[in-house]
Amino acid sequence: MQNYTPRKCYTPYVSPFDPCPPQKVKSYETPPHLYMGYQPYGLPQFSPQEALCAGTLWPALYNPYYSPYKPHQRQEEAE
Amino acid sequence: MHKQLPKEFYVLMQELQAVDFVLLELTLYLDTHPNDQEAIQQFNHFVQASKQLKQQVEQIYGPLQQYGNSFSGYPWNWSEGPWPWQI
Numbered sequence: 001m002q003n004y005t006p007r008k009c010y011t012p013y014v015s016p017f018d019p020c021p022p023q024k025v026k027s028y029e030t031p032p033h034l035y036m037g038y039q040p041y042g043l044p045q046f047s048p049q050e051a052l053c054a055g056t057l058w059p060a061l062y063n064p065y066y067s068p069y070k071p072h073q074r075q076e077e078a079e
Numbered sequence: 080m081h082k083q084l085p086k087e088f089y090v091l092m093q094e095l096q097a098v099d100f101v102l103l104e105l106t107l108y109l110d111t112h113p114n115d116q117e118a119i120q121q122f123n124h125f126v127q128a129s130k131q132l133k134q135q136v137e138q139i140y141g142p143l144q145q146y147g148n149s150f151s152g153y154p155w156n157w158s159e160g161p162w163p164w165q166i
Binding site: 039042048049052056058 | 093094096097098100101104105108111112115117125
């Protein structure tokens, strides 16, 4: 189904006595290396400075966190 | 008695951090890809760069490592500040 998306969704149980408005759908991130298996040879690399900031040497493994509740932040970064 | 560090120290230090991070990543990569000759070449290249940078940093800052991994100035300057958390 949605096996190859970095963000997966699930629907938690909602108690009939929930005092708060329930969150019907929740989601979580899955990192890219889960879908890579064995890392291929000769992947493109970040420069050392970029790698230090990104936390990985390979853009294919770069996985910044974006809050699913603030989708506008992801767009700002892309610009 | 706070040693004033020049601006170029911070540039060198960041470069050293970046180079050492690449070495860390390549080490982990080579653990699972021991036959990747290109990566080993790159690793050795960065080892060289790291050694040079450490030497440059140590000239400004004093010894980075103890127990014979760094040279000492005169007088013995291992215990001199600033400490890593004061940089």
